[in-house]
Amino acid sequence: MKERYDAQAIEVKWQKRWAEADIFRVTEDPEKKKYYLLEMFPYPSGNLHMGHVRNYSIGDVVARTLKMQGYNVLHPMGYDSFGLPAENAAIKHDTHPAVWTSSNIDNMNMQLKRLGFSYDWEREVQTYRPDYYRWMQWLFIEFWKRGLAYKKENPVNWCPSCQTVLANEQVVDGKCERCGTEVTKKNLSQWYLKITDYADRLLDDLDELPGWPEKVKTMQRNWIGRSEGTEVEFKIKGSDKTVTVFTTRADTLFGTSFMVLSPELPLAEELIASGGFEKECREYQEQVRRMSDIERTSLSKEKTGQFTGWYAVNPLTEKEIPIYIADYVLLGYGTGAVMGVPAHDQRDFEFATKFGLDIIPVVDPGRDDVDVNDLKAAFEAEGRMINSGKYDGMENEAAIAAIREDLEKRGIAKKTVNYKLRDWLISRQRYWGCPIPMVYCEEHGWQPVPEDQLPVLLPTDVEFTGKGESPIATSKSFQNGVCPICGKPAKREVDTMDTFLDSSWYFLRYCDPKNESEAFSKEKVDYWMNVDQYIGGIEHAILHLLYSRFFTKVLYDMGLVSCEEPFKNLLTQGMVLKDGSKMSKSLGNVVAPDEIVEKYGADTARLFILFAAPPEKELEWSDTGVDGSFRFLSRVYRLVYELAPQVASVPRTYTLETKEDKQLAFALNSAIKRVSADVTGRFNFNTAISAVMELVNTMYSYKELDDINLGLLADACDKLVLMLCPFVPHICEELWEGLGREGFASEQPWPECDESALVKDMVLAVVQVNGKLRARIDVPSGLSKEDFEAYVLASDEVKALTEGKNVVKVISVPGKLLNIVIK
RNA sequence: GCCGGGAUGGCGAAAUUGGUAGACGCAAGGGACUUAAAAUCCCUCGAUAGCGAUAUCGUACCGGUUCGAGUCCGGUUCUCGGCACCA
Numbered sequence: 001m002k003e004r005y006d007a008q009a010i011e012v013k014w015q016k017r018w019a020e021a022d023i024f025r026v027t028e029d030p031e032k033k034k035y036y037l038l039e040m041f042p043y044p045s046g047n048l049h050m051g052h053v054r055n056y057s058i059g060d061v062v063a064r065t066l067k068m069q070g071y072n073v074l075h076p077m078g079y080d081s082f083g084l085p086a087e088n089a090a091i092k093h094d095t096h097p098a099v100w101t102s103s104n105i106d107n108m109n110m111q112l113k114r115l116g117f118s119y120d121w122e123r124e125v126q127t128y129r130p131d132y133y134r135w136m137q138w139l140f141i142e143f144w145k146r147g148l149a150y151k152k153e154n155p156v157n158w159c160p161s162c163q164t165v166l167a168n169e170q171v172v173d174g175k176c177e178r179c180g181t182e183v184t185k186k187n188l189s190q191w192y193l194k195i196t197d198y199a200d201r202l203l204d205d206l207d208e209l210p211g212w213p214e215k216v217k218t219m220q221r222n223w224i225g226r227s228e229g230t231e232v233e234f235k236i237k238g239s240d241k242t243v244t245v246f247t248t249r250a251d252t253l254f255g256t257s258f259m260v261l262s263p264e265l266p267l268a269e270e271l272i273a274s275g276g277f278e279k280e281c282r283e284y285q286e287q288v289r290r291m292s293d294i295e296r297t298s299l300s301k302e303k304t305g306q307f308t309g310w311y312a313v314n315p316l317t318e319k320e321i322p323i324y325i326a327d328y329v330l331l332g333y334g335t336g337a338v339m340g341v342p343a344h345d346q347r348d349f350e351f352a353t354k355f356g357l358d359i360i361p362v363v364d365p366g367r368d369d370v371d372v373n374d375l376k377a378a379f380e381a382e383g384r385m386i387n388s389g390k391y392d393g394m395e396n397e398a399a400i401a402a403i404r405e406d407l408e409k410r411g412i413a414k415k416t417v418n419y420k421l422r423d424w425l426i427s428r429q430r431y432w433g434c435p436i437p438m439v440y441c442e443e444h445g446w447q448p449v450p451e452d453q454l455p456v457l458l459p460t461d462v463e464f465t466g467k468g469e470s471p472i473a474t475s476k477s478f479q480n481g482v483c484p485i486c487g488k489p490a491k492r493e494v495d496t497m498d499t500f501l502d503s504s505w506y507f508l509r510y511c512d513p514k515n516e517s518e519a520f521s522k523e524k525v526d527y528w529m530n531v532d533q534y535i536g537g538i539e540h541a542i543l544h545l546l547y548s549r550f551f552t553k554v555l556y557d558m559g560l561v562s563c564e565e566p567f568k569n570l571l572t573q574g575m576v577l578k579d580g581s582k583m584s585k586s587l588g589n590v591v592a593p594d595e596i597v598e599k600y601g602a603d604t605a606r607l608f609i610l611f612a613a614p615p616e617k618e619l620e621w622s623d624t625g626v627d628g629s630f631r632f633l634s635r636v637y638r639l640v641y642e643l644a645p646q647v648a649s650v651p652r653t654y655t656l657e658t659k660e661d662k663q664l665a666f667a668l669n670s671a672i673k674r675v676s677a678d679v680t681g682r683f684n685f686n687t688a689i690s691a692v693m694e695l696v697n698t699m700y701s702y703k704e705l706d707d708i709n710l711g712l713l714a715d716a717c718d719k720l721v722l723m724l725c726p727f728v729p730h731i732c733e734e735l736w737e738g739l740g741r742e743g744f745a746s747e748q749p750w751p752e753c754d755e756s757a758l759v760k761d762m763v764l765a766v767v768q769v770n771g772k773l774r775a776r777i778d779v780p781s782g783l784s785k786e787d788f789e790a791y792v793l794a795s796d797e798v799k800a801l802t803e804g805k806n807v808v809k810v811i812s813v814p815g816k817l818l819n820i821v822i823k
Numbered sequence: 824g825c826c827g828g829g830a831u832g833g834c835g836a837a838a839u840u841g842g843u844a845g846a847c848g849c850a851a852g853g854g855a856c857u858u859a860a861a862a863u864c865c866c867u868c869g870a871u872a873g874c875g876a877u878a879u880c881g882u883a884c885c886g887g888u889u890c891g892a893g894u895c896c897g898g899u900u901c902u903c904g905g906c907a908c909c910a
Contacts, residue, residue, distance in 0.1 A: 215827055215905080222826070222906050229910080247910060260910090297908065328908045338910050346824090347908050420909055541905080611848075612835060618903095620835065624849055632848085638863090677839080687837065690847035697847095700864095766843045771891040773843060811890050817842050821890050 001644060001738035005637035007601025007630075011730040015116060023747060024075070024118045028527045032072035036528045037063045038507055038567075040536030040544070041125070044079045046104040048111045050576040050583060050609070050621065051537065053593045057606045058573060058615050058685070059535050060117045064726035065679045067118070068750040074528050075118055076510040078125035079105050082133075082499045084162060084178065087432040087471075091464045097432040101128055111593065115602045116729050118746070123513045127502035128432070132509065134455035135519035136502060137437040139551075141448040142558060144438070148194045149426075151446060155264075156425055158186035164429045165190060167498060168422050169223075169543045174292065182292055190427040191436060191495070195550050199224055199419045201564075202549055211569030213616070216541045223542050225420025230404045231335060233412040234259065234312040236271075237320055243267065243312055246334030246418060249344060250407075251399035254388040255362035257352065258321050258340040259312045260305065262329040263288045265336040268308070271323065275309025281325060288327045296327055303328060303351040315412055316389070316403070326351065334418050342378065349378035362387050363396045424547070426498040431462060431471040433496030441483035441490040449492075450484050456492070470494045503544055504551040507531055507566060519560070526562050534567040541572070571683060574618040576609075583621070591621055603728035604630040610685040610727060633731055636696055636724065640717055640735045643703065647714035648740035654711030656757070660702060661709050665757040667698040668716045672753040675723050685727070692724055714739075719751040767798055768819040774801055781815055788814040 002009075018024065028034075039059040042052055056077075063075040079101075086097035093100070105126065112119070125132060143149040157166040161181035165188060170177040195202075203224045206217045229248035236243060243259060261268040263285045272281040284306040288296065295301070305326030312321050321340075328347055329338050342352035343361040352359055361372035363383040370379055372386075385394045391402060407413030427436070435456045437449040449456055459475035472478055472494040481492035505519075511528040512520040530552075545567070552566040575582055578589040596605045608629040613619040656662050671691045678688035699716055702708065717739055725732035725745045736745035760781050765788075767775040775797045783791060789812050792798055802820060809821040 213827095218827055219905055225906090225909065227909070245910080249910080301908085303908085326908095328910090330909065333909045341910090345910065347910075350908095418909075420906095538904085614836085617829095617836095622835070622849070625835070628849055634862095682839075684837095684839090686835090687839095687847080690837075693847055764843085768842085768891070771842095771889095776843075809890060811842090813842060817891090819842080819890055 001641055001734065003641065005634045005731070007603060007633075007731070008598075010734045011114070011116060011602050014730045014733040015113060017733075018116075018118075018744070018746070019113075021744070023744060024120050025122060026072060026074055026120050028524055029072050030527070032070065034074065034528060034532075035066050035071040036074045036507075036531045036533075037066070038074075038076070038510070038531045038534050040534070040540065041078045041080050041503070041506060042108065043083060043085070044081050044101055044104040044108055045085065046107055048108055048115075048593050050591055050593060051573075053115065053605060054576055054609050054615075054619065055535060055537070055573055056112065056115065056117050057609050058571070058683070059533075060606070061610060061679060061685055061726045062533060062535075062683070064118050064729065064746060065676075065750065068722070068726070068746070068748060069680070070749065074123075074510065075120060076123040076125070076513075077112065077117070077119040077121070078123075078506060078510070079108070079127065080499065080503050080506070081105065081126050081128040082433045082496075082502055084164075084430060084432065087430060087464060090432075096460070098128065101432075114597055115593070115606065118729075123510050125506050125509050125513050127434075127499070127506065130455045130457060131516070133434040133502070135509070136434045136497070136505075137449070137454050137456060138451065138519060139505065139555075140434075140497065140501070141437060141451070143193060143554065144448055146554075146558070148197065148554060149191060150194065151189055151191050153187060153189040154425075155185045156188050156190055157183045158188075159183055162430075165425060165427060167425045167500070167543075169424075169546070174297075184292070188427075190425050191438075191493075191497075192423040192425055193550075195424045195547075196419060196421055198550050198553050199226065199421050200417075201553055202421075202546065205549075205553075205565060209565060209568075209570075212567075213570060213572055216538070216545065216570060216572060219541045220546055223421065223546065226417060227419075228415070228417050229334075230400070230407075231414050231416045232315065232339070232407060234315060234339070236323070237311045237313055239310070241267070241270070243323070243337050244335045245337045245339045246416065247339055249341065249400070250403045250413070251385065251388075251391075251396040252341040252344045252362050253314070253316050253339070253403055254391075255341045255343045255360040256314050256321060256339040257342060257358040257360055258348075258355075259323045260326045260329045260338045260340055260351070261308075261323065262331040262336040263325045263327055264331040265325075267337070268325050271308045271310050272325070277307055277309045281306050281308060284325060291327070303347070303354050305351060305355065307355075315407060315410070322357070324351075324355070332422065333420070343372065343375060344378055344380055346378040346380065349375070360387060424498075424550075426501060427495040428498055429470040430496055431458070431464065433499055434502060435472070435496055436493040438493045439481035439483060439490035440493070441486065441488065443488070444483055444485045444490075447484050447490065449481070470496065472496070500543060500547050501551075504547045505555070507548070508555070508561065522560060522562075525560075529561060530563040530565060531567045533569045533571065535571045535573060537575075538572040545570070571615060573615045574613065576619050576621060578621045580620070596626065600626060600630045601633075601730070603633055603731050607633065607689065607728050611689045612686070614684050614686055632693060632696070633728060635700075636720070637731060637735065639696060639699060639703075640721065640738060643713060643717055644738045644740070647710055647717055648738075650710045650714045652711060652715045652718065654709050654715065656712070657709060658707060660705055660707075661712055662757075662760070664698055664702045664709075664712060664716060665754070666760065667695050668719060669753045669755070669757040671695040672719060672723060672751050673758070676750070676753065679726065689727065692720070695720060721745055722748055722751050763815050765792060765815060766817050767792060767801070768817065769801055769822055771819060779815065783814055785812060785814050788812055789818060792818045 039055050063073050067073045081101050086101045089100045090097045157171050159166055159176040159181055161179045171183050175182055203226055229246055230250040231244050231246050234243045272278055305324040308323045310323045312323050340348040342349040342359040364386045365379055365383045383396055385391045385396055385399050391399045404413055437456045438446050440446055459478040461475050462471045463474040464471050479492045481490045483490040508520045508525055512524040548566050555561045556564045583590045608626045656665050674691040675688040678684045721732045721735045732745045762778045763781045764776055765779045777795055779791050805822045808823050812818040
């Protein structure tokens, strides 16, 4: 052991020894309790950033602690390595995406190893490798066989900058999630996965996830957007056609004074052509088409619309109501047609006000502050029915069912459920992704590539223009496929899959990463799944986490896995900030992990990041805070360095003699207790570390005493090192060796708390008068309530407080507190 | 607008079940050691008054429950995040 704490030398030394001894390798072991700890795998951008370091440091502490506690811990790492940046880099540097990706992975692997994370590297998964995407393609075909994958022409989100389509989830505020360019619409034939079939289960099973943050569950609920309502069929006057609307407020049917269709609705086309307002309607449609989604959905925009010339008939009142087209009705939701009830829907109110349509109140608020006959805005809350024939006087909520049932009897209504969730568009017009393993035969339509011909490899003879169609289309041979049914030439799909598919099942491949005959063995997956703890950024709250849940449910239905939910517990870590904002190149406030490792060592970087804030919160990077963490580690190093020669060969048996002995034993065991609870229970690493800091402070004072108990001190040193090992493993290995102990600290059993050392002879109790702190006195521990009160009240200090006063009441918590109520 | 978090010293934060508010650390100030500096060690560190023991106030704001509230309840303000013309 050197005198000075040389982090770099120590870290390189122990990383080498861990690798040589291969101590983080795991296999299925039915004898041991398993624990699957997963951190979100990174995109191989080339360099780790502090967010990664935080994510993986949190995971590593938990993984290492549980390993020491005897769990069989699966703690894997890999790379989500398909995606656009590789393709852009390929265009820019005139290289192949695989070359760029592979060298980035090499570099990041080095960085991860340099940080000392306890991964089983034998299980590394890289999604761009054929041995992975082969099974991605196999899974896609399984989805297709079950009718969960289909190709359809639709207006889709198109990013003009990335030159590809985007899933709804990838459009944020009308802009491309990746590059921020405003998204436009394009009519394209694309592949979809039928996630909407799983909407109910994805929603309902959120209740089975108590270990997920409420925030994430709420976001998913909102995204799925389930709403129950009624579909009602309206006759069109002078036509044999009908319009069906969707409403959650069937109770307001009597108040319907107009109807609105989405301008893109096919039925609207037919009506426009023969309604006598064709010119006006065409102009309006054109006006709407020119608007971007952002403009169109802006709430501040005044309502617009155009009368079609047709009238619908209200099935309850037989009243004729005008039919409009207006852009506030969306094509993709419900039936694309809405009944206008201005009195009880704000949007309809605005529309009716603009076009001078009737506002008929049908729900009476029963409140003085709302005059239903002179509404300033729609009244959307509950009340009693009025102006509604035989339903008058009913609670409006009861009227919803009553009206629906009556209309059902007439065969013109039914109960329905609508979702905001849309099917998942997975085609991407890009090269660097998993090829969609389908061929198109003129006679047999879309057919999957036979299983024995998988993987469909990415062609290498392509041009990266970054424009328009998938670069794969430039390959001379790729498109030449064969129909598996008739054997005639068939055209191969040139689009690739959204990379979110790759990451929707990687956690299953980790369980069996080298399997060449299946995507994963059920036996192995059943042993490890589900993931006991998943850790990653909140930015994946919807996309990745929803898709992975969907995949797991489909695989469950296929009988490939036994769990319906992939991630039992979820921890979403906060961002790493510098000077109050997210680290970014444009702001110039990036702190590179490499620099910190070089200057202070990996242990300091890990310690600081875990100590500075609880994991869910944002973490403000502080250079002086990093100094402080380094200082603490130096202090620990010095403590053990100084004590090692004295304690190395001392037996770890002792009895507690002096008051100081007891204090040290108390500090030691309470630290063990707190660290154990904070690390694997609450995930509050900051308080765990502060508990260890207190222990170190106590040990420093103790060692200066004249009369020290070497056995106790030796034991404290051992346990201090073991407790700290999951946080800062390198320095702890060095200290463990310095203390003359055998084996790796990382492989020792977790220290256990000796509860008897936590029992004190005397404890400090506080005395309050009318709730205000007045005195602190030492009392023997373990007194009964009566004895405690008697002891405290008999003390001189307390007597002085009550002297000449009228004591009304005494409340006590034995050993802790006594409150005297005085009048 | 709807939903979900937050608000505690100069700063990051503790307070786990309603029971000593500010643990632990950073910064700052003072001191020891040193020719000097670094490193290290010791002390002070919410506000006000006081030499001091101590007293009063203090967890965004107003009110309530309670012997006792940072914690529970009602209301308000500010703030962060998500969703949003979804009928």
